[in-house]
Amino acid sequence: MSTAPLSQPYPLALLRPAAPLLPLLPALVLLPVLALLPGLVHGGGWDLIGRFALAALTPSLDPVVIQAALAGLAITLGMALLGWIASLALGVVLGLASSRVVWQVCGGCRWPAGMIRRLLALPRSIHELLWGLLLLQLVGLQPVVAVLAIAIPYGALVARVLADLLDGLDSRRLEALRSAGAPAPAALLTALGPPLLPGLLSYGGYRLECALRSATLLGVFGLGGLGTDLKLTLQSLEFRELWTGLWLLLAVMLTLETLLGWLRRRWLMPRRLDLRRGGVGGRGREMLLLLLALPPLALLVGRALGVDPQALLHGQPLPGLDSADWAGVWALPWLQLVAGTLLLTLLAAALAVGLAPLQLLLAGPGRWGQGVLRFSWALGRLWPPPLTALLLLFLLQPGVITAALALGFHNLGILGRLLLESSEDVGPAVEEALSCAGSGPRLALLYGRLSPMARPYLAYGAYRADVMLRETVVVGLVGAAGLGSQLLESLSAFAWDQVLALVAVYALLTLAGEELSDRLRRSLLAGH
């Protein structure tokens, strides 16, 4: 390994692992986690985990149980659908309002766009669970609570994506139309509508998948639907009934994902990694018809669920804020809480981002390995993290690592699916060439498939880490896991002053995290 005449550029190479290694590096976090894990095991619980695993094969087939699960599933699905439709409507309106191009064309100035965009960061930075719990307190247990809890943060997210897409489009066609004397709204619709629709619908489709997960999660925290049943059956150790619900949910989730994937392919829509790629998808008429079908669908589902928007008008203010104990709020161990949250986020993100390619590599390109992976990742997406956390508590002591495992497992499922999806985009040519030259299937995968995917995948991972920061609240019930645990504690103590302060800190932290992950993403994508 003599490098004498060539050594000049190489000392740097040591510090810069090549592309295929990059997505695997976060998995190094496994080493300290595995080293600490034995100390966290409290001894009991193995029989429970065994019973839980065994019950997967023998779910309860009692018609009463199945009927109850189906009813719960219908409510969850309805909440997801309604929240999603509302978020799309909200997102389109707010997205237009926060687009610089729109303001430029309609109002002649750009600054209101930036201001609205900044304001929208607040609803976006608060997790739907927090919205749900706050609204629950304000208006009581109503179906509308879950719907709104999904619609508010999702709407703000859709608005951001839409505004980014709008402002990123080529505006020359728009200028041409304007200078030809077309009125502003007509010019906007003609010039930006067609190229925008596929990207927006593709993103919207992914949001529907997310909405289903969120609705399940909200159920776990008592907002109704299948999630509530799942949590109750888990807590009463009725594992066979639990699995009845889980299998049904899995079937619905996979059907939804397959359906959306099929639509995406049919309409030639761009993938999640790059919404801007790809022009006007085909079959614009079908897309418009689908969009037009949404409002009546929303009305139908809303009536079936008994959603009553008027309930929002009869709210009650948060109790006890007039006698707030701000000194007590100040005395909370803030530094510890924030540090715990950040540690939890980093651990979970590293686990999820690093494990997905590592598992892909270990499973290899064979059909069996991939099948097992797909299935385990689907289970991860399906499982609401708080339920994983409860399950882990059978074995492990509460704490940051336990919470990180629960959060990481869920996001591993999401990242893994994305990894497989984008590896389909990469195409088999290079991997094939390596195999033909005699390298083993796993090495060919490492060199040929992970190389082109590395940077876009990590860029998505950076975005996902930001999402995980927001999500830390949902594993708060593990205890001793940062702001989320404190928040749930304060909520159950009805200490509204503390809750408000914690939500504010959460929002600040998420905004900072968003900024950071944005920068990381840009530098990853630019670093070719």
Place this chain on the structure above:
Amino acid sequence: MPPLLDLQHIHVAGRDQPRLHDVTLGITAGERVALLGPSGAGKSTLLAVANGLLTPEAGTVLWSGEPPARSPRLRRRQRARIGTLWQDLRLIEELTVQQNLNAARLARWGWPRALLNLLLPLESEANAAALEQVGLGAELLACSVAALSGGQRQRVAIARLLRQEPQLLLADEPLASLDPRLATELLELLLRQAEAPRALLLSLHRPDLLRGFDRVVGLRRGRLLFDRPMAFLATSELEALLAELYRGEAVGLMP
């Protein structure tokens, strides 16, 4: 000694007509064989069968007298002896030239070296020698492939082939879309590499580059039209064969 490549009665089904029909072709060490034919004749399919990417529906494939090995380990060793120069090169854009050249060694390396190659410069001397053979300087080793010019890429792909040290070299239209001077240069380079104990099978659709080959094989609509040694082929006879091969195709004949 058995031929390096021995294809017997190969049949590959296609949508309307077979992509290959009853093709028999043997190549022994030291032979340089040009595979001619209009586009769509089945040249790429034949090469895919020859390097084991495609398993034919019928017929026998033997490499040095052995059928495709069952055990993955033996199969890998078998494949390592066949080097392919792909039409689209199939270099790994995100890696350096050095790492790409070393990727040809993956068949012989275990995991530790394969991983180390992604961290450290390995076997720089052998790689520099391979680059020199294709007329490139060692200073390119540390470059990312994405930063290379088209001609440099072609050469790096050939250098990677050399690093694999295969016995049988297969090349799928390596000269298409190259300017004439570069095409002649690269062809000479490939022909030089293919001396015994090696052999070369190269597909072309430009019949003006046949000088230097030992044999010429014509493929049309999946069937072998002719297979003749160049040494005993008069120019007029070759022209007649080519006229038959390209009948009804818009391709220029001999210059």
